Amino acid sequence: MKIINLILFLSLILNQVHAQMPGELSIIPRPTSIKRLNDGFMISAKSKIYTDLNNPELEKIAGLFSERLSLQNKLTIARDAGPNVPARNLIHLTLKNAPDTLGKEGYILAVQKNAITVTAKTANGIFYGLQSLLQLIPFKTGIPSNEALIPGVVIVDKPRFEWRGLMLDVGRYFYSVDFIKKYIDHMAMHKLNTFHWHLTEDHGWRIEIKKYPRLTEIGAWREGTQFNRAATQINNTPHGGYYTQDQIREVVAYAKERYVTVIPEIEMPGHSLAALVAYPELSCSGGPFKIPANWGIQKDVLCAGNEQTFKFLEDVLTEVAELFPAPIVHIGGDECPKDRWKICRKCQARMKKEGLKDEHELQSYFIKRIENFLLTKRKNIIGWDEILEGGLAPNAAVMSWRGITGGVAAARQGHNVVMSPTAYMYFDYYQGAPYLEPLAVGSIVSLDKVYSFEPVPAALTKEEAKYIKGVQGNIWSEFIHSPDKVEYMTYPRAAALAEVAWTDPAMKNWNDFKRRMNVQYKRYSVLGINYARSAMNVSYSLIKHVENGTALVTLKTDSFEPDIRYTTDGTEPVYDSPKYTVPFQVGLPGTIKAAVFDENKKQYKVSVFSILK
Incomplete structure (x- = not known):
């Protein structure tokens, strides 16, 4: 298909638009602009995907699209590249004539009767345009399809963060x-572009460092693992493992092909006991140490007064910098107890020599020194918001996790910020009522709660708000001990995160998101993602009427137009139980049992609420 002037192209397309709500489509995250057209494109095994000539990056993207189409729709299409692009029955990926306003990751997706065109300034945008296209293609779970009608549409889209x-x-x-590769695949389909790889901890060192082999020979292994809240609940099966440098390169390359940047985290000065087990001379006391089976913050940390500590970290970070092309390294900086530093002769001598008034300033000295070294490797640093304490390193970015206060403070100082507050973005927290969920930590971070998050605090000025660079969800693994549970805790909350991160807040709509998630859940099933069904769990609110011993009960879920059945007599709800439509009265005290049923009358988990007088 001949590339025509973009302005004429869009004018032609928009003349075909008819009045149909874009909400009928199911794309996550929601695009910036959607226009529906009269005629769609029939994709079949005879369709071909074409790329610009001599562009191996686009050819690679076309191949990834074909693989995903085969997995999702059981449909295989051929690929080609060249100047002679046919006029019909093709998907055309092109970097020509894209407007500058699309930026690095934006795209235009035009689905017409004869052809589909994805246009972008960069290959990143082409990749994201195809993620949207995949969500437009109808599918039937597990049923091969020779063809599918893709609705006619013009989408102009780019990310917020x-x-x-x-x-x-x-x-x-x-x-x-x-x-890890599977996890990256699922990130990419949601247009998430940054994989923060938390590689070192008190409880395990997971990255091979050639100069310090004991880090993985000793520091990567422990005798057991706490599996419940009680400290005595220990699985005494040894646990461990690490990634070789070749495996690191393999993951980084895999992520790059999917436009995901891998950010390594090497924790310091706290959360470093695994390193001290291997090299106890880097501690304040000299050890010996043992990797604990129990969770919790450990008091033994890297010695800030020991020059050998900095030599060790510089050697480690030199190897890390060579493995990860990302321009930033996460250095942790959180939850560093100062107990050992307060009684350490070397640390106190360091404080006196450098004129540091307390141990918080000693940690700031530590972080600034690491920043200066990484700058020689052309890397900037990012750390958890504790790095603000004692003074922020000049070029450091802040990941705000203890609420948004740290992010506000950093932005006001002119530092880049990634918002990741526990109350909204900690996906190791419960997704719903704990009695209906697997073991987790913290309070409840529901799908609704994630979706409601606004990363730019109202307290910031327009100029300060420019330093809010994005948002991130976190999976901490204290009680997540299998890939299936990682997926369960991540999805569907990562879909809500994706929309928070990508979509203009004026375009967000919770009810429409829930509708689109109904289709997304089916995609998850096709792709083998072990997503949580917590959005189907029923919760309640009530208004008590003490004067007559009753309460007005409202039932809700985080799902779209749920079919809720309930009982008030203590029996289990079945499909023939009363259907919830409006709030109802119940006598006090009393018990309500409620569950959602799907289109096949299959029951989700039963929620139980007892209401006292």
Whole structure:
């Protein structure tokens, strides 16, 4: 298909638009602009995907699209590249004539009767345009299809934030390379572009460092793992593992092909006991140490007064910098107890020599020194918001996790910020009522709660708000000990995160998101993602009428137009039980049992509420 002037192209397209709500489509995250057309495109095995000539990057993207189409729709299409692009029955990927306003990751997706065109300034945008296209293609679970009608549409889209991240803690629990790749695949389909790889912890060191082999010979293994809240609940099966440098390169390359940047985290000065077990001379006391089976913050940390500590970290970070092309390294900086520093002769001598008034300033000295070294490797640093204490390093970015206060403070100082507050973005927290959920930590971070998050605090001025670079969800692994549970805790909350990170807040709509998630859940099933069904769990609110011993009960879920059946007599709800439509009265005290049923009358989990007088 001949590339025509973009302005004429869009004018032609928009003349074909008819009055149909874009909400009928199911794309997550929701695009910036959607226009429906009269005629759609019939994709079949005879369709071909074409790329610009001599562009191997686009050809690679076309191949990834074909693989995903085959998995999702059981449909295989051929690929081609060249100047002679046919006029019909094709998907055309092109970097020509794209407007500058699309930026690095934006795209235009035009689905017409004869052809589909994805236009972008960069290959990143082409990749994201195809993620949207995949969500437009109808599918039937498990049923091969020779063809599918894709609705006619013009989408003009670009992200709100440049950092759209997920973190996975492999320090506390090790996950295989194959699973890391799968995790990255699922990120990419949601247009998430930053994988924060938490590689070191008190409980395990997971990255091979050639100069310090004991880090993985000793520091990557422990005798057991706490599996419940009680400290005595220990699985005495040894646990461990690490990634070789070749495996690291393999993951980084795999992520790059999917436009995901891998950010390594090497924890310091706290959360470093696994390193001290291997090299106890880097501690304040000299050890010996043992990797604990129990969770919790450890008091033994890297010695800030020991020059050998900095030599060790510089050597480690030199190897890390060579493995990860990302321009930033996460250096942790959180939850560093100062107990050992307060009684350490070397640390106190360091404080006196440098004129530091307390141990918080000693940590600031530590972080600034690491920043200066990484700058020689052309890397900037990012750390958890504790790095603000004692003074922020000049070029450091802040990941705000203890609420948004740290992010506000950093932005006001002119530092880049990634928002990741526990109350909204900690995906190791419960997704719903704990009695209906697997073991987790913290309070409830529901799908609704994630979706409601606004990363730019109202307290910031327009100029200060420019320093908010993005948002990130975190999976900490204290009680997440299998790939299936990682997926369960991540999805569907990562879909809500994706929309928070990508979509203009004026375009967000919770009810429409729930509708689109109904289709997304089916995609998850096709792709083998072990997503949580917590959005189907029923919760309640009530208004008590003490004067007559009753309460007005309202039932709700985080799902779209749920079919809720309930009882008030203590029996289990079945499909023939009363259907919830409006709030109802119940006598006090009393018990309500409620459950959602799907279109096949299959029951989800039963929620139980007892209401006292």
